[in-house]
Structures are given as structure tokens and as C-alpha cells.
Amino acid sequence: MPYSFIYDLTRLSQGVLKQVFESAYEARLHKVIGRHTKKLVQTFKIDEATGLNLADAITLVEDLVEVQVANALQRQSFEKADCKALLLPHCARARMDKRCMADFDDDVPTYNCQGCRDGCLINKATALGKKRGYDVYVIPGGACVEKILKVKKYDGVVGVACGMELKMGLRPLKKLGIPGQGVFLTKNGCANTNLNLQSLERIL
Numbered sequence: 034m035p036y037s038f039i040y041d042l043t044r045l046s047q048g049v050l051k052q053v054f055e056s057a058y059e060a061r062l063h064k065v066i067g068r069h070t071k072k073l074v075q076t077f078k079i080d081e082a083t084g085l086n087l088a089d090a091i092t093l094v095e096d097l098v099e100v101q102v103a104n105a106l107q108r109q110s111f112e113k114a115d116c117k118a119l120l121l122p123h124c125a126r127a128r129m130d131k132r133c134m135a136d137f138d139d140d141v142p143t144y145n146c147q148g149c150r151d152g153c154l155i156n157k158a159t160a161l162g163k164k165r166g167y168d169v170y171v172i173p174g175g176a177c178v179e180k181i182l183k184v185k186k187y188d189g190v191v192g193v194a195c196g197m198e199l200k201m202g203l204r205p206l207k208k209l210g211i212p213g214q215g216v217f218l219t220k221n222g223c224a225n226t227n228l229n230l231q232s233l234e235r236i237l
């Protein structure tokens with residue numbers, strides 16, 4: 034049955050339409066995720082496999098899905114970016130003490146990896162980012178993102194972090210209208226964290 038009204042969507046800008054779609058999609062998704070995450074965690078025994086309690090496992094899966102959805106929504110705009118930054122977590126350094134030869138630049142803020150260990154994940158991820166033309170920052174936490182974005186203007190940002198930090202980092206990006214892509218750490222913590230270099234390569 035046809036509409037009983039006439040509409041003209043050309044009166045709305047493409048930008049407004051995009052925002053409407055994204056907000057509606059996110060809202061619906063949150064509802065769906067909220068309803069089904071517990072079932073997903075139980076079905077795939079994610080709590081048992083990770084050793085997390087049920088509530089923490091649910092939070093983890095919710096955040097994983099949220100980051101994937103945000104990546105998908107922003108991918109098109111991100112791919113158009115020319116000047117891009119890669120933000121890596123300092124906790125993935127092979128050494129967290131003086132054996133790490135990276136010097137810390139407080140003004141930016143970032144650790145500047147000196148490539149002292151071939152097997153260091155930060156060394157490998159830095160090389161990957163630079164090869165793809167990214168400015169690479171190795172940062173102590175999501176709170177540094179705002180500072181970095183003030184130092185230089187970027188039109189695309191990739192962040193590697195745990196879900197909490199990724200969500201925190203997304204806020205300033207959203208405020209500035211910069212498309213972002215997140216890569217979830219495969220193991221979190223304050224040290225010896227892990228990231229999947231193949232996943233990072235795919236995102237870059």
C-alpha cells in the first residue's frame with residue numbers, strides 16, 4: 034500500500050541522513066546486544082574459556098561488538114583519510130622498565146620506540162604503521178588522545194587498546210568528527226598485553 038503522504042528527502046542534507054541512520058542503528062543495536070549478550074556468552078562458554086565471571090564476560094562481549102560496529106559505521110569515511118595516526122598502548126612494550134629504550138616525550142605525549150627488541154610488539158606495530166604512512170604514538174592511556182589531536186590535525190585515527198580505553202578514546206574523535214577504527218587488545222592488563230598484528234594490518 035502506498036504512503037498517504039508525499040515526502041522529499043532532498044530537503045535533508047546527506048550529513049543529517051547519515052547521522053539519523055547511524056544513531057538509529059546504534060540504538061537498535063544496543064537493545065539487541067543487551068538482550069542477547071548473556072545468551073551468547075553462555076552458548077559459547079566465553080566466561081569459562083576466559084576465566085571471567087558472567088557479568089565481566091558480558092561486558093567484554095558487549096564492548097567487543099560495540100567497537101566492531103563503530104568500525105563498520107566509520108570505515109567508509111576512514112578510508113578517505115589522508116593524514117592518519119596510529120595510537121598504540123605502552124603496556125604492549127616487551128619491557129616496561131629501563132630496558133625499554135624508548136624515550137618519553139611529555140609534550141605530545143608519546144614513547145618513541147627505538148626498536149631495541151625485534152620481538153617487541155610495539156616495535157613491530159610501529160614499523161607496520163610507519164610503512165603505511167601513519168604517524169605512530171605509543172601512549173600511556175586514552176586520556177592522551179585529546180592532547181595528541183591538539184598537536185596535529187588528523188582525519189583518521191586507529192587505536193589499539195582494551196574496550197574501555199577504546200570507548201574513552203572514541204569520545205574526543207566523535208567530538209572532532211574524526212573517523213576512528215579500533216583494534217581490541219587480545220590480552221589486557223598493566224603490562225605484557227597482547228595485540229594481534231594481523232588484525233591491526235587489516236584495519237590499517
Ligand code: SF4
Binds near residue numbers: 128135
Ligand atoms: S622495541 Fe621499542 S617499545 Fe619495545 S622495548 Fe624496545 S624501545 Fe621499548
